[in-house]
Amino acid sequence: MRLLLVEDDPGLGPKLQDALNRAGYATDLSIDGVDAEAMGDIEPYDLIVLDLGLPGQPGLDVLRNWRARDNLTPVIILTARDAWEDKVLGFKAGADDYLAKPFQIEELLVRINAVLRRYAGLKPGSLTYGELSLDEADQSVSLSSGEKFSLTGTEFKLLRYFMLNPGKLLSKTTLTEHVYQLDSDKDSNVIEVYINRLRQKLGQGLIQTRRGQGYIFGREGR
């Protein structure tokens, strides 16, 4: 999952970015409104966490501009102005959820999870597919048989992206874009390596290869 975090505070921004990365979201950080608006339009983010008090351009304007250009990436706004006026304006501008500062990272993760789940058309709660159940807290996956596999960071990101997009044809480029953040070294061949590792842990049939096109997650006939 690729995330854009827009937060201008020099202390809080990097810390949140770290925490989000640790939680398995490939997170880019933007510290001002103008840059953020451009990044949100160019990069294929799965979700944007937007602080409202930004230098350059107010967060609400950034959000309105995105929505005006049909950029429908889900957005969670972080607001310190916890007045109903601001909530109403935020949702009217096109936000999907809001979180009042100060918050604990768990609260933010819960919101992100819920919005992504909703956006993928899935029920809220833990992420499951068939006999698979993804544990996002300790980044592991368990089977209904009770077997539990711990996952590396990238494996976790990859599996979560698959589980949120079951049955869809996903190219290597798409997978790369949604698993790695902006400044990381992207080599789409590495994706193959991780997919093979997932297959070893979870069985061969779960991720199918479409030669020259990409991968489809999910068992046939389901």
Added chain:
Amino acid sequence: MTSIRSRLAIGLTLVLALLLLGQWLWLTLTIDRLIEKQVISRLQEETESLLANLTVKPDGQLVLDHERLSSNYRRSFSGLYFTVETANQQIFSRSLWDLNLNTWPVAVGERRVHYQTGPQEQPLLAVSASYLKQDKKLTITVAEDIAWMLKDKQHFQFVFTLLSAGGLVILLLFQAGLVRQALKPLSKARRQLEQLGQGEIKAIDENAPDEIRPLLIELNRLMQSMVIKTRRSRQSLGNLAHRLKTQLTLINQIAESTSSDNASLRADIYQQTSDIRQIIDRELKRARVAGVTLPGRGVDLPEMLSQLTDTLQRIYQDKALNIDWYLAEDVRFNGDREDLLELLGNLLDNACKWCQQRVVLDISMTNQGLRLLVEDDGPGCDDADLSFLSQRGFRADESRPGSGLGLAIVDDIVESYAGSLSFQRSEKWGGLQVTVHLQA
């Protein structure tokens, strides 16, 4: 007497009425006196011509040459009469028939004017004058019927009174128009103040006469500065909240990244940041309440309500919410939009948090002002808890998220609108029912 118009009207009416009355009296009396004077001087001449026609015989007897007198003295009750008296003799005009005039003694060379009633009830004006003729003192009284004069006088008075009254009415009407015209700018300013209160206009038109323009300009300036001040203070409060809460979030993050064996320290820090957040929220929200100090801006209630319910639907989208709102047609709110939104937001948020799925808002006008009624179909509240509900930070149930600030903020807002807040059990839906009255 508080109205300038009635003050002016009464003053001007009094002055005009006094003036016209004075004029009426003076003119009537003057004309009276003029006519009377004319009659008197004619009668005086008559006495002199009578005197010329009198001769004193050697035996002392007076003789009057009747032939040379006006024929009116000979026709009975003609309206012109005379008597001539000496110490031992009296001569009457034939017109008197066998009646007599009342006479008074007059000193020689003197003249005396008197009114009396003559034959056939004629009102008479009489002039008596005394002369010496050949050393004999004689008094001549000539009287004339003045019925014609009284009649003329009455006629004149009638016409003149009519004219004066007509003039007074016309002048009063004219004056009323003048007063109204002169006070027009004031009426306009008053109308504009009303419109301002209802949010139909943003400022008063300063195009007014010199007497009230400074007042209007000052009013506009004060209002403008109040609006700016409120906006600025809200903005800086918002900025302050933003800075502080961002720092608190950072503290949370720092706590997060401490080694995991220090769980109790982390929990302490979370507790502290949450406490600080509550304090900030409470004080800042209280400071943001504008109350009725600002002129109303005519809140667009339907738009606000649909936006708010939309927001709540999104916040509680995992719940199949059913929010109904009813707005009576005559509802007008002239207070601050943000205050009302904060009030409704908190009440509805609370209802949404507790309800099964139904929240009902009803807004109507009563003679105490605006009435808001929020009901839900949730579990409601114990009777004992109902009275504690609006206390600072009191939470009837600690098991659901929320700082417990919402109702305290609601209480602040209600207080600043001199309103009232009460809690009941909803008879229709079974949950909590909150009733708010606002004076705006």
